[in-house]
Amino acid sequence: MLMKTLRTAAIAAMASALMATSALAQGTLRIGMTASDIPLTTGQTDQGGEGMRFMGYTVYDALINWDLSSADKPSTLKPGLATEWSADPADLTKWTFKLRDGVKFHDGSAFTADAVVWNLDKLLKEDSPQYDSRQAAQGKSRIPAVASYKVVDPLTVEIITKQPDATLPYQLAWILMSSPANWEAQGKDWNAVASKPSGTGPWKLTAFTPRERAEMEPFADYWDKDRVPKLDKLVLLPLPEPNARSAALLSGQVDWIEAPAPDIVPQLTGNGFTIVSNTLPHNWTWHLSRVEGSPWNDIRVRKAANLAVDREGMKQLLGGLMEPAKGFLPASSQWFGSPEFVPTYDPEAAKALLAEAGYGPDKRLAVKALISPSGSGQMLPLPMNEFIQQNLAAVGIDVTFEVVEWNTMINIWRAGAKSENALGTQSINFSYFIQDPFTGLIRHLSCDLIAPNGTNWGHYCDPEMDALFKEIRGTFDPEAQDVVLQKTHEKYVNDALFLMVAHDVAPRAMSPKVKGFVQAQNWFQDFSPITVE
Amino acid sequence: MLIYFLQRLVSVIPVALGVSLICFMLVHIAPGDPLTAVMPVDATAEQQAEMRAAYGFDKPLPVQFVLWLGNALTGDLGTSIASGRPVADEVMRAVGNSLILAFFASAIGFPLGILFGFLAGTYKNGVVDKVITGIAIAGVSVPNYWLGMVLVVIFSVSLGWLPSMGAGPGGSTEWAWDWEHLRFIILPAITLAAVPMGIVTRTVRALVADIRSNDFVTALYAKGLMSRHVVAHVIRNAAPTALSVVGIQLGYLLGGSILIETVFNWPGTGFLLSNAIFQRDLPLLQGTILVLALFFVVTNLLVDLAQPLIDPRIRRT
Numbered sequence: 001m002l003m004k005t006l007r008t009a010a011i012a013a014m015a016s017a018l019m020a021t022s023a024l025a026q027g028t029l030r031i032g033m034t035a036s037d038i039p040l041t042t043g044q045t046d047q048g049g050e051g052m053r054f055m056g057y058t059v060y061d062a063l064i065n066w067d068l069s070s071a072d073k074p075s076t077l078k079p080g081l082a083t084e085w086s087a088d089p090a091d092l093t094k095w096t097f098k099l100r101d102g103v104k105f106h107d108g109s110a111f112t113a114d115a116v117v118w119n120l121d122k123l124l125k126e127d128s129p130q131y132d133s134r135q136a137a138q139g140k141s142r143i144p145a146v147a148s149y150k151v152v153d154p155l156t157v158e159i160i161t162k163q164p165d166a167t168l169p170y171q172l173a174w175i176l177m178s179s180p181a182n183w184e185a186q187g188k189d190w191n192a193v194a195s196k197p198s199g200t201g202p203w204k205l206t207a208f209t210p211r212e213r214a215e216m217e218p219f220a221d222y223w224d225k226d227r228v229p230k231l232d233k234l235v236l237l238p239l240p241e242p243n244a245r246s247a248a249l250l251s252g253q254v255d256w257i258e259a260p261a262p263d264i265v266p267q268l269t270g271n272g273f274t275i276v277s278n279t280l281p282h283n284w285t286w287h288l289s290r291v292e293g294s295p296w297n298d299i300r301v302r303k304a305a306n307l308a309v310d311r312e313g314m315k316q317l318l319g320g321l322m323e324p325a326k327g328f329l330p331a332s333s334q335w336f337g338s339p340e341f342v343p344t345y346d347p348e349a350a351k352a353l354l355a356e357a358g359y360g361p362d363k364r365l366a367v368k369a370l371i372s373p374s375g376s377g378q379m380l381p382l383p384m385n386e387f388i389q390q391n392l393a394a395v396g397i398d399v400t401f402e403v404v405e406w407n408t409m410i411n412i413w414r415a416g417a418k419s420e421n422a423l424g425t426q427s428i429n430f431s432y433f434i435q436d437p438f439t440g441l442i443r444h445l446s447c448d449l450i451a452p453n454g455t456n457w458g459h460y461c462d463p464e465m466d467a468l469f470k471e472i473r474g475t476f477d478p479e480a481q482d483v484v485l486q487k488t489h490e491k492y493v494n495d496a497l498f499l500m501v502a503h504d505v506a507p508r509a510m511s512p513k514v515k516g517f518v519q520a521q522n523w524f525q526d527f528s529p530i531t532v533e
Numbered sequence: 534m535l536i537y538f539l540q541r542l543v544s545v546i547p548v549a550l551g552v553s554l555i556c557f558m559l560v561h562i563a564p565g566d567p568l569t570a571v572m573p574v575d576a577t578a579e580q581q582a583e584m585r586a587a588y589g590f591d592k593p594l595p596v597q598f599v600l601w602l603g604n605a606l607t608g609d610l611g612t613s614i615a616s617g618r619p620v621a622d623e624v625m626r627a628v629g630n631s632l633i634l635a636f637f638a639s640a641i642g643f644p645l646g647i648l649f650g651f652l653a654g655t656y657k658n659g660v661v662d663k664v665i666t667g668i669a670i671a672g673v674s675v676p677n678y679w680l681g682m683v684l685v686v687i688f689s690v691s692l693g694w695l696p697s698m699g700a701g702p703g704g705s706t707e708w709a710w711d712w713e714h715l716r717f718i719i720l721p722a723i724t725l726a727a728v729p730m731g732i733v734t735r736t737v738r739a740l741v742a743d744i745r746s747n748d749f750v751t752a753l754y755a756k757g758l759m760s761r762h763v764v765a766h767v768i769r770n771a772a773p774t775a776l777s778v779v780g781i782q783l784g785y786l787l788g789g790s791i792l793i794e795t796v797f798n799w800p801g802t803g804f805l806l807s808n809a810i811f812q813r814d815l816p817l818l819q820g821t822i823l824v825l826a827l828f829f830v831v832t833n834l835l836v837d838l839a840q841p842l843i844d845p846r847i848r849r850t
Contacts, residue, residue, distance in 0.1 A: 036807075036808040036811070036812070037615065037616055037808065040617070046615075048573070048574075133584070133587055134617045137572045137573075137576070137580075137584055138572070138573060140576075140580060141572070141573050141575065141576040141577060141580055142573070144577075191617070191618070194617075209704040209705065209706045210616060210618060210623070210626075211616075211623075211800055211804075211805070211808070212699075212700070212704040212705060212706075212800050213703075213704045237699070237798075238798075239698065239798055240795075240808070241795050241796065241798065243682060243796070244697070244698050244795070244796060244797065244798045247682075247685045247686070247689055247690055247697040247698065248697055248698050248699075248798075250689075250690040250697075251685075251689035251690050251693060251696065251697045252693070253696055253697060253698060253699065407566065407811075407813055410566070410574055411566050413574070414574075414578075414581075439575070443575060452578050453577070453578060454575075454577065455574075455575045
């Protein structure tokens with residue numbers, strides 16, 4: 001009797017073990033994110049690029065999406081919920097968007113022009129019943145060009161901009177469409193929508209525990225049949241602590257982690273895990289102060305510093321997980337152009353330039369730099385900055401650091417170089433998301449965006465650069481606009497306007513069971529083609 | 534006894550008020566802006582001002598404190614800036630998870646601490662004492678986050694026996710008292726128990742050694758009492774002090790541990806606090822600290838009330 005019971009128990013245990021294995025084999029991908037919470041689920045996500053990556057372009061679509069299908073070329077825009085768009089040649093502030101027919105939200109309701117206007121009201125119109133301050137906080141600053149909008153017919157929307165602005169499509173790629181019918185069904189309560197959201201995206205959110213996990217399943221009726229997910233389930237787990245993330249991967253609790261620490265990478269690869277990385281529109285830089293009296297006002301000093309940094313040496317320091325900067329944008333960017341100044345490692349040329357500027361062994365240049373010990377996108381700021389400090393000291397520039405905590409640094413960055421909070425520093429080590437014309441180029445150096453009005457920290461103002469920015473906004477043919485963007489970037493590099501150091505390569509470590517992932521040169525990624533063996 | 538109970542209960546009020554005021558001031562003195570948690574970094578100054586007003590951060594600090602305290606008295610701890618969820622819900626969910634962890638850590642740490650302490654005190658200066666004292670000192674001295682990481686490397690990464698993180702295969706909302714879930718708690722509970730185990734061991738050891746050197750123990754032996762009867766007397770004499778140490782350590786365990794919960798990604802109050810600190814989520818920070826401080830106050834109150842029941846000599850009127 002006892003033997004029979006034991007045998008039954010053993011068979012049951014084996015069966016449940018087999019079932020557990022087969023459940024995973026059907027394709028569940030468990031991802032350890034760096035975020036400490038599940039990003040906002042209601043549509044307009046929080047938590048920056050990571051939020052959009054995991055909770056934005058998965059559950060939702062924008063009118064215009066990023067094309068995330070290629071690892072080899074920089075991402076461009078492609079039709080999303082709008083199939084075509086154009087500005088009226090007679091009035092360049094008037095844009096018409098033709099919407100995709102037959103698109104359904106996850107709750108079964110139809111996506112129409114009314115839904116577009118409803119979603120824009122959700123962010124911009126404070127007296128609309130669906131206005132959501134949390135989503136507005138995330139979305140409003142993304143669409144500064146939008147002045148008004150209206151329904152033309154059920155599949156056409158008109159958007160009027162404040163001034164002619166050809167960067168509108170890039171702005172709209174941020175704005176995600178949630179279902180008005182679902183909001184009604186959830187009692188017009190965004191907190192209720194948060195646990196049962198409805199978008200048009202390839203994934204449906206099926207379970208959600210704040211700060212712990214979110215589960216998604218494929219949306220079989222997704223309008224783009226090529227992007228219907230192959231997996232059965234996608235599980236997101238917030239794992240902010242890097243060691244906990246690595247241990248979770250090594251012990252098999254997750255299949256994929258974001259941003260493994262460089263020092264754990266050899267152990268991960270040694271254990272058969274794959275490290276995937278690619279160029280990212282990200283810039284790790286010293287944003288230079290151009291206020292009166294700053295030594296960085298002298299182009300020779302700026303070029304000398306750029307020639308003094310041994311970027312290949314720094315790459316070794318980071319275990320290969322960085323792309324040495326050749327300009328402000330990554331070299332593979334469609335807007336890189338052909339700058340004449342090349343920031344190579346040439347200490348002798350740097351010394352010569354400094355001598356020309358009046359500095360030498362008897363008169364060393366002293367600069368003060370603001371850095372943080374950690375922070376979003378900051379990679380490994382302490383060793384990287386100390387490395388630069390040594391490089392600059394070797395050519396005659398002595399750097400002293402003001403080290404402030406990341407949150408404080410953001411506030412100093414917003415306040416600008418002239419602010420008392422900047423502690424008299426002449427540069428700030430800030431990492432930039434540089435994915436579109438505005439975030440990539442315009443916002444850093446526009447005269448009208450000098451801090452605290454905008455994010456031109458260094459108070460740089462050059463009419464020639466401003467004219468280029470105006471030309472970017474006024475060039476409506478995408479190819480011609482790319483040429484203007486290239487000219488702008490060439491000026492960025494030729495004038496050595498920043499200390500151009502590194503681009504992050506967005507490393508992620510994954511189990512060898514994960515197949516089919518294509519890491520686009522973008523902050524957002526496509527999880528649809530992935531399978532787990 | 535009833536009067537004493539009421540007095541102690543009333544004295545909790547100024548303590549709680551003081552705690553509220555201090556925690557409110559501390560989180561506001563810390564540099565940083567809570568809006569960075571809720572807005573894109575390049576939001577305009579105007580948009581930041583709108584949001585600051587929406588959350589009431591544009592009001593003078595005393596006004597903010599009074600408003601917060603008024604709401605807190607009605608059980609409304611406000612809304613988390615970063616998550617938009619009610620702070621009370623966030624804190625209570627985390628408290629539930631920390632309680633589960635505290636329960637297991639107590640079940641490991643206190644019995645072991647008392648047993649070890651008693652053995653070491655009884656066999657003072659012997660081999661048993663030296664071994665136990667070594668273990669106790671290690672428990673107190675080894676940084677517990679380091680111990681946690683070592684346990685993860687051994688039992689999760691190398692041996693693959695136990696999970697390295699999380700509160701169960703489906704998260705804490707699906708918590709169940711079965712092996713599939715309990716295996717998630719073993720490593721964090723052992724790590725969390727190390728310090729209280731060490732402290733209780735050392736306290737009980739000193740107590741027992743001290744009591745055993747008293748004349749009355751010699752008298753008991755002289756009367757011909759058997760060892761086990763003498764031991765019973767020693768235990769009764771050691772119990773009140775041991776209980777107060779256990780009480781303080783229980784407060785520590787209930788409060789969760791920022792480091793341990795971060796290492797094991799355990800969704801308790803320590804994990805919540807660490808997130809709130811990094812995100813400058815002031816309402817969440819204030820609410821969590823207040824609830825944890827009240828835990829300490831209430832635990833101490835319960836210990837004070839329990840002591841006279843054990844030791845009639847400290848019975849109050």
